[in-house]
Amino acid sequence: MIGHVFRPIQAWGEAMTELAIGDAIKRWDAFCTGLMHAGRDILMTAEQADAVSQAEGLRYLTRLLRSGIEKFVEYSDPQDPFLANVYNEHLKWGLDNPDSLYALAYVDGTREYEIVGNVGSVNYFNFTTAKMSLNAKYEITGVLDGPDVQTDADGNFRVVLSSKNLEANGVHMDPETNSVMVRQTFADRSSEREMSFKIAPIGKIMQAPPLLTEALARSEQAQSFFENTGRTFLNLAAAMRRKPNTLPRVDQDFMLSLGGDPNYAYFWGSFDLAEGEALAIQWPEVPVHEAWNLCLYNFWLESLDYTKGRILLNNNQAIANADGSMTLVVSDQRPAAGNWLETLGHVQGHMMSRWIHPAKLVLPQTKVIRLADADWDALTRRWPE
Numbered sequence: 001m002i003g004h005v006f007r008p009i010q011a012w013g014e015a016m017t018e019l020a021i022g023d024a025i026k027r028w029d030a031f032c033t034g035l036m037h038a039g040r041d042i043l044m045t046a047e048q049a050d051a052v053s054q055a056e057g058l059r060y061l062t063r064l065l066r067s068g069i070e071k072f073v074e075y076s077d078p079q080d081p082f083l084a085n086v087y088n089e090h091l092k093w094g095l096d097n098p099d100s101l102y103a104l105a106y107v108d109g110t111r112e113y114e115i116v117g118n119v120g121s122v123n124y125f126n127f128t129t130a131k132m133s134l135n136a137k138y139e140i141t142g143v144l145d146g147p148d149v150q151t152d153a154d155g156n157f158r159v160v161l162s163s164k165n166l167e168a169n170g171v172h173m174d175p176e177t178n179s180v181m182v183r184q185t186f187a188d189r190s191s192e193r194e195m196s197f198k199i200a201p202i203g204k205i206m207q208a209p210p211l212l213t214e215a216l217a218r219s220e221q222a223q224s225f226f227e228n229t230g231r232t233f234l235n236l237a238a239a240m241r242r243k244p245n246t247l248p249r250v251d252q253d254f255m256l257s258l259g260g261d262p263n264y265a266y267f268w269g270s271f272d273l274a275e276g277e278a279l280a281i282q283w284p285e286v287p288v289h290e291a292w293n294l295c296l297y298n299f300w301l302e303s304l305d306y307t308k309g310r311i312l313l314n315n316n317q318a319i320a321n322a323d324g325s326m327t328l329v330v331s332d333q334r335p336a337a338g339n340w341l342e343t344l345g346h347v348q349g350h351m352m353s354r355w356i357h358p359a360k361l362v363l364p365q366t367k368v369i370r371l372a373d374a375d376w377d378a379l380t381r382r383w384p385e
Contacts, residue, residue, distance in 0.1 A: 038227035053299035060300040068222035078108040092302035109177030117197025124185040138259035142172030244272040278331030288359035297350040309342035325382040337376040
């Protein structure tokens with residue numbers, strides 16, 4: 001039976017004394033001061049960036065804070081979990097993938113949970129449990145991939161999260177596991193039906209409302225997320241800019257530590273283009289794969305506004321060259337040939353390519369070109385090594 005468990009935090013009917021209120025005020029002041037200093041440090045990293053990137057920095061701070069509040073104030077109770085979407089069109093950070101939906105819930109690894117729902121028509125999905133920290137570090141404790149999920153004839157499923165050995169539809173948890181993510185990746189968001197699901201603890205539970213001590217702790221976790229995650233990803237962005245206009249392979253273990261999917265191969269880099277320039281990217285061949293995409297990001301590692309232009313291309317959209325190679329063009333203006341990715345007025349930014357189950361790793365080549373006098377015939381043939 002699915003119910004609610006009693007979690008004693010403070011006694012029912014606890015009075016908020018003057019001492020408790022005074023402590024709350026001090027901790028609230030510390031919360032605001034911490035946000036102020038961390039926000040200043042984050043914004044200072046864009047001191048040498050272009051004007052568009054500097055302007056987007058203020059928006060990034062509000063998005064990061066909003067995400068921290070949603071994660072740790074609204075949806076952080078493992079006794080009453082809720083699978084909430086991490087990103088949307090107006091809430092982005094940390095290299096979000098517009099082709100994917102990520103739903104995250106907090107759990108207690110010493111308990112058991114069930115997720116019930118329907119698989120929809122999504123192209124790729126999995127369930128992942130992990131030990132997640134406030135500095136964006138992530139240690140996977142269990143994975144259940146979509147092809148291994150047993151459903152009925154209508155696509156309905158029941159998945160169990162547990163530290164016990166489960167034969168089917170089970171996702172392992174360690175005692176320290178504190179989160180579960182449902183990841184969906186689409187080939188065409190406009191035509192596919194996303195999954196539906198809900199999570200609940202297994203066993204009887206009585207739920208007490210959070211009182212002062214826990215409310216303060218949750219707010220402080222949101223502050224820590226704002227500060228630590230913001231700095232973690234800005235350090236990451238700085239590393240991605242060391243060799244601009246290239247797209248090298250990313251170390252797989254490092255990506256897994258940030259919450260990457262173990263079935264993906266990742267490439268990332270940055271673009272830095274003068275007026276009239278474009279970045280041409282070519283895969284000499286396209287290996288057999290389940291899916292791939294390439295997405296553009298701003299200085300703050302937010303995906304560019306995919307409601308305003310094509311800032312992402314995937315295997316459902318890109319067209320290969322006649323010789324089997326594939327050429328993509330990153331630019332503000334439409335090129336005469338190639339698969340176009342729009343920078344939407346950004347002269348600086350980042351990029352990431354994700355490949356699901358590639359048969360082999362093919363490293364992309366890059367070159368900066370001038371749109372006005374580019375040799376498009378040569379660019380859309382396999383480049384010499």
